[in-house]
Amino acid sequence: xxxxxxxxxxxxxxxxxxxxxxxxxxxxxxxxxxxxxxxxxxxxxxxxxxxxxxxxxxxxxxxxxxxxxxxxxxxxxxxxxxxxxxxxxxxxxxxxxx
Amino acid sequence: xxxxxxxxxxxxxxxxxxxxxxxxxxxxxxxxxxxxxxxxxxxxxxxxxxxxxxxxxxxxxxxxxxxxxxxxxxxxxxxxxxxxxxxxxxxxxxxxxxxxxxxxxxxxxxxxxxxxxxxxxxxxxxxxxxxxxxxxxxxxxxxxxxx
Numbered sequence: 001x002x003x004x005x006x007x008x009x010x011x012x013x014x015x016x017x018x019x020x021x022x023x024x025x026x027x028x029x030x031x032x033x034x035x036x037x038x039x040x041x042x043x044x045x046x047x048x049x050x051x052x053x054x055x056x057x058x059x060x061x062x063x064x065x066x067x068x069x070x071x072x073x074x075x076x077x078x079x080x081x082x083x084x085x086x087x088x089x090x091x092x093x094x095x096x097x098x
Numbered sequence: 099x100x101x102x103x104x105x106x107x108x109x110x111x112x113x114x115x116x117x118x119x120x121x122x123x124x125x126x127x128x129x130x131x132x133x134x135x136x137x138x139x140x141x142x143x144x145x146x147x148x149x150x151x152x153x154x155x156x157x158x159x160x161x162x163x164x165x166x167x168x169x170x171x172x173x174x175x176x177x178x179x180x181x182x183x184x185x186x187x188x189x190x191x192x193x194x195x196x197x198x199x200x201x202x203x204x205x206x207x208x209x210x211x212x213x214x215x216x217x218x219x220x221x222x223x224x225x226x227x228x229x230x231x232x233x234x235x236x237x238x239x240x241x242x243x244x245x
Contacts, residue, residue: 035220039132043214043225044169045144047132050219079175081217096175097220 009089013058022055023072024062031057031093033073053078053095059085062093071095099242102202103145103164106232109199110166110206111143117192120185121170138223139172139185158238159245166206168228173221182213182226189228202244203234 012032013019019030034054039047055071062083069080071093078095085091099105107127115125124140133140143166150162168189172181193206209231215224235245 038219040216040219040223042171042216042223043212043227044171045142045167046129046169048138048171048173048219048223049132049134050173050221050223051135052219078220095220096222098175 009058020073022057023070025069029057029061031055031061051097053097055093055095057091057093059089059091062091065091065093070098101241102234102236102244103148103162103241105244106164106199106202106234107143107145107166109196109202110168110193113192113196113199114141114143114168114189117195118185118188120188133171135173137171139170139181141185141189142169142171143167144169152238153235159235160238161204161233161235164232164234165209166230166232168230170226170228171223172225173219173223175221178215178222178224179213182224186211186226186228193230199232203232206230206232 011017013030015030018032020033021028022031035051037049038052040050041047065083067080071078077098079098080093081096082094083091111125111127115123121139121141124137126142128144129142146165146167148162148164150160153159153161170182170185174181197205199206208228210229212227215222
């Protein structure tokens with residue numbers, strides 16, 4: 001029996017549940033925004049604690065995603081730096097705070 | 099009096115706090131806790147390995163070479179390498195201006211530099227580690243006074 005992944009994704013990316021609206025490419029898309037603070041090892045003796053902004057969204061909402069594109073999330077502008085398509089229709093975007 | 103090594107570390111921290119305006123006095127000695135965004139750019143100073151040998155048998159004088167690491171941390175969306183190098187300029191020149199660390203040492207000489215970056219967070223973070231060799235002398239039985 002196929003897993004109900006499409007309906008699960010719809011629920012996850014519903015604005016009433018976990019997702020929020022993201023301004024992108026002249027329109028809006030829905031995505032789950034994470035901004036966890038993590039320890040960054042940059043070669044020094046101690047780590048640097050910094051936020052790690054990531055957006056999880058539908059791959060189909062990003063047909064021509066490109067480095068440097070802007071995304072505005074909760075009034076904060078980020079630049080797209082990298083992304084990972086997981087092959088099941090979900091993409092995780094690595095963001096850089098402008 | 100504290101160990102001369104401690105006096106040297108404190109002297110270096112003081113020289114960098116006053117002589118590196120790009121980090122606005124954010125200079126930490128032997129820091130073990132993580133830095134935050136508000137701490138950047140900043141400098142941490144550590145004493146690492148030290149070697150020593152007798153140079154005067156009769157008076158039992160030790161010549162010691164302490165390895166001092168000066169870690170420079172910065173973050174920026176662009177030109178992070180240039181920002182780190184600009185701070186390196188101020189660090190190297192501040193220490194060169196007091197080559198004998200006000201009499202605590204015979205010399206302080208840069209032995210190498212390592213630069214690393216990370217792009218995993220909301221802005222790229224980079225570190226330049228400047229390794230200095232500090233040569234200083236003490237008596238075997240008196241390590242609180244520089245000779």
